[in-house]
Amino acid sequence: xxxxxxxxxxxxxxxxxxxxxxxxxxxxxxxxxxxxxxxxxxxxxxxxxxxxxxxxxxxxxxxxxxxxxxxxxxxxxxxxxxxxxxxxxxxxxxxxxxxxxxxxxxxxxxxxxxxxxxxxxxxxxxxxxxxxxxxxxxxxxxxxxxxxxxxxxxxxxxxxxxxxxxxxxxxxxxxxxxxxxxx
Amino acid sequence: xxxxxxxxxxxxxxxxxxxxxxxxxxxxxxxxxxxxxxxxxxxxxxxxxxxxxxxxxxxxxxxxxxxxxxxxxxxxxxxxxxxxxxxxxxxxxxxxxxxxxxxxxxxxxxxxxxxxxxxxxxxx
Numbered sequence: 001x002x003x004x005x006x007x008x009x010x011x012x013x014x015x016x017x018x019x020x021x022x023x024x025x026x027x028x029x030x031x032x033x034x035x036x037x038x039x040x041x042x043x044x045x046x047x048x049x050x051x052x053x054x055x056x057x058x059x060x061x062x063x064x065x066x067x068x069x070x071x072x073x074x075x076x077x078x079x080x081x082x083x084x085x086x087x088x089x090x091x092x093x094x095x096x097x098x099x100x101x102x103x104x105x106x107x108x109x110x111x112x113x114x115x116x117x118x119x120x121x122x123x124x125x126x127x128x129x130x131x132x133x134x135x136x137x138x139x140x141x142x143x144x145x146x147x148x149x150x151x152x153x154x155x156x157x158x159x160x161x162x163x164x165x166x167x168x169x170x171x172x173x174x175x176x177x178x179x180x181x182x183x
Numbered sequence: 184x185x186x187x188x189x190x191x192x193x194x195x196x197x198x199x200x201x202x203x204x205x206x207x208x209x210x211x212x213x214x215x216x217x218x219x220x221x222x223x224x225x226x227x228x229x230x231x232x233x234x235x236x237x238x239x240x241x242x243x244x245x246x247x248x249x250x251x252x253x254x255x256x257x258x259x260x261x262x263x264x265x266x267x268x269x270x271x272x273x274x275x276x277x278x279x280x281x282x283x284x285x286x287x288x289x290x291x292x293x294x295x296x297x298x299x300x301x302x303x304x305x306x307x
Contacts, residue, residue: 015218024208029201036199045199046207053211058219105190116199123194142191173187182186 004069012060020060023069024053030070031077037139038081040091040124042116048084052077074154078136085132093128097121102180129172137162138169 004026011019028049035048055076063072093101100121104114114122127135140151141162151162201207279287 017212017215020215021208021212024211025204028204028207028211029198032201032207033198042199046201049207050211050214054214054216057215058217061218105186110193110196112193114197119194119197119199122190126190126194143195145195170187174185177186177190 027073037143091128093125101125130169134165134169137165
């Protein structure tokens with residue numbers, strides 16, 4: 001990943017398109033992965049990358065350079081994804097997705113590479129019963145591997161709220177796995 | 184490690200593939216609107232702009248006034264004024280240059296004014 005130094009940030013704050021292209025290229029995979037995991041839809045995830053990056057560009061002047069650029073972009077992406085999740089209908093998994101999920105968790109091959117649609121089937125089945133807030137906390141902690149402090153900074157939730165959402169999310173997922181024979 | 188942790192760990196290691204990232208970048212760059220500045224910055228910019236205009240205005244005023252002050256002595260008709268002064272005061276000799284005579288006259292006038300003020304004050 002390209003290192004975004006202070007010079008690039010300062011140029012972006014002054015409206016330099018070339019500098020911003022570097023930022024987009026550096027962070028669009030991160031935003032795409034996050035949106036893909038949260039929204040469980042490839043096209044929605046691409047739209048979200050576009051929406052997030054445009055929001056980043058528009059509000060770059062208000063970005064504090066002492067802050068982490070990565071976390072600031074995460075924050076913008078999370079807020080936009082949360083709004084989208086609230087608007088979207090609850091996830092409904094298809095029978096063939098559940099079937100694939102069953103095969104995936106039964107397989108112990110940790111090196112198995114999944115296609116996007118296969119990955120979606122697994123994530124959709126896993127998080128389908130979670131509320132938008134639980135899904136965000138679960139995704140940030142378990143799939144994006146962020147610490148509680150970072151999640152608090154990005155989501156604006158306090159540690160207690162994060163822990164309670166995570167507890168419920170894990171409990172719900174365990175119940176989901178029980179249905180597939182893994183208690 | 185239980186099944187949930189194992190599954191999430193495997194999923195975390197699996198990244199979705201972004202097809203044609205360059206096209207997505209180009210699309211983002213093509214849709215960039217104007218950047219907005221926060222209200223605080225806009226206010227500070229306005230303050231700076233008004234201050235600059237006021238400073239330039241004051242500078243112009245100062246320079247024009249200084250110019251007037253510098254120009255004014257040249258407007259004085261030294262010949263006529265000196266003639267008048269010399270006729271009023273015998274201490275101004277004719278061989279003094281005009282500017283020196285004028286300075287001398289001002290000094291004399293000041294000292295006389297001071298003495299007359301003192302006399303008036305003490306009712307002498």
